[in-house]
Amino acid sequence: MTIKSSQNHPSRPRRTLGISLALLMTTIFYTVIPLIQVGFTAYIRYRTYRSGVLVGASFDSIGGALGIISVTNGDLLARAVPALIYLIVAILGLRGKPSIVRHLVVGGAIVLPLWYGLLIYLQLLEDRQLGVMSSNTLAVLLQNSYLVMSVLATLYTVWYMNRAPARAFYRGYFIEPEQTTEQA
Numbered sequence: 001m002t003i004k005s006s007q008n009h010p011s012r013p014r015r016t017l018g019i020s021l022a023l024l025m026t027t028i029f030y031t032v033i034p035l036i037q038v039g040f041t042a043y044i045r046y047r048t049y050r051s052g053v054l055v056g057a058s059f060d061s062i063g064g065a066l067g068i069i070s071v072t073n074g075d076l077l078a079r080a081v082p083a084l085i086y087l088i089v090a091i092l093g094l095r096g097k098p099s100i101v102r103h104l105v106v107g108g109a110i111v112l113p114l115w116y117g118l119l120i121y122l123q124l125l126e127d128r129q130l131g132v133m134s135s136n137t138l139a140v141l142l143q144n145s146y147l148v149m150s151v152l153a154t155l156y157t158v159w160y161m162n163r164a165p166a167r168a169f170y171r172g173y174f175i176e177p178e179q180t181t182e183q184a
Helices: 017-051 073-095 101-125 134-161 164-171
Strands: none
Touching: 017 073, 017 101, 017 134, 017 164, 073 101, 101 134, 101 164
């Protein structure tokens, strides 16, 4: 039996700390970090272009491989577009409406680490460096740390968004427990 409004229950369940934490973690890993990477790359491109160093040369010809940050336009779009889409989903997730947003948050938390992991894997396959540098080791360590932390954020998000308080918040009402009468 569903109860949308009752004297025993508030009219609308409140957003719990767990929901806010899940949205914060996934927003950091799937929106903030990719957009910082894109912004950093765009800034370096802008500064290099403004300095006049690249007259008739490509960005890669002066050592433009940035390790954890790819420099092709396709790679930048592959990071920026999903990040912006997930930002919209996370904002809707904070509001709790529409109710399908819970599924979008969980779906994004599952798909985006796979997507960014694929981008990192493809980037590691490319051999942009002519020699071995200490920054290569740091870049690989940062990429692996990012993947591990994003998987942990995904596990927490999937777990918490399927708990009763999160389901009630996105549904918009509590479900009354079934009253069982024992007959002896």
